[in-house]
Amino acid sequence: MPRTSPARDRLLKAARELFYAEGYGVSIDAVTERAKVAKPTVYAHFKSKDELIGTMLTAAGEEWFTELDAELDRRSGDPLAQLLAPFDLLAASLPDPAYHGCILVNSAAAFLAADHPAHQALAVHDERMLALFERLAANASAARPSDLARQLLVLYDGVKTRGLVDNTGTAAHDARTAATALLHAHADASP
Structure with a gap:
């Protein structure tokens, strides 16, 4: 520990x-x-600056999941609202001129070696988000939860990346709209 x-x-x-x-x-x-x-x-x-970076990124990811879990609890009983919670949280503090993208994505881009702690922190974060999106998609009665989860992860990561050039929150709102459309498409699809 x-x-x-x-x-x-x-x-x-x-x-x-x-x-x-x-x-x-x-x-x-x-x-x-x-x-x-x-x-x-x-x-x-x-042990090193890289370990400090990795620990800092892991802590940032944990902070996100703590906030997201609390938001999911607030939206308990509403599967669509829960599915959209990550996008709403990304938009919640925007616009913010100090926001320039996700620290996890930015860090992985700064260190190109795949074994750097920044890549490991981003991979763990995305794996957790993928599993969460799949669970939320299943709860929202998506026909193919794993397919929808992958698509939602692309939207989610896109919002965080757009933050490099757009700190208004527009991307999160657009992703929320797209996520709703995807869910409806998956709900209407036959298995």
Whole structure:
């Protein structure tokens, strides 16, 4: 189990803020300065900058799923509303001039090696989203839940990628409309 401490939490928060705003050229010194910890504290918690990045991305993904699970609970009993929840959450805080895409997608694009922790974090996130979309599609009576789940994942990832050039939330609203149309098409399709 990972060690938790206020210093570790501050490091993860500082890393997330700086890497998202400025990219991965940000030095560990800048992260420690923002977190108000000594440099050795980083290496007491993380073996390397890459491990810090991977841990930070995993934490960001967990934060998303915690928020999404709470939203799904609020929409309990309404399968269509639950299926659309990820798109609604993506749009909820937009427009935001500081938003420039998903930190997981951006990080995987920044590190081209497939074995980098950024790729692993994105892969885990997308696998979880795919499984969730499949469950939600089945609950919404889609004829082929796994097909619909893959299509919804493409829409979901597209919204996050569009954030690089459009921070208005329009893409999330468009994806929500497309997701509704896909669900209706899958509900009308025979198995």
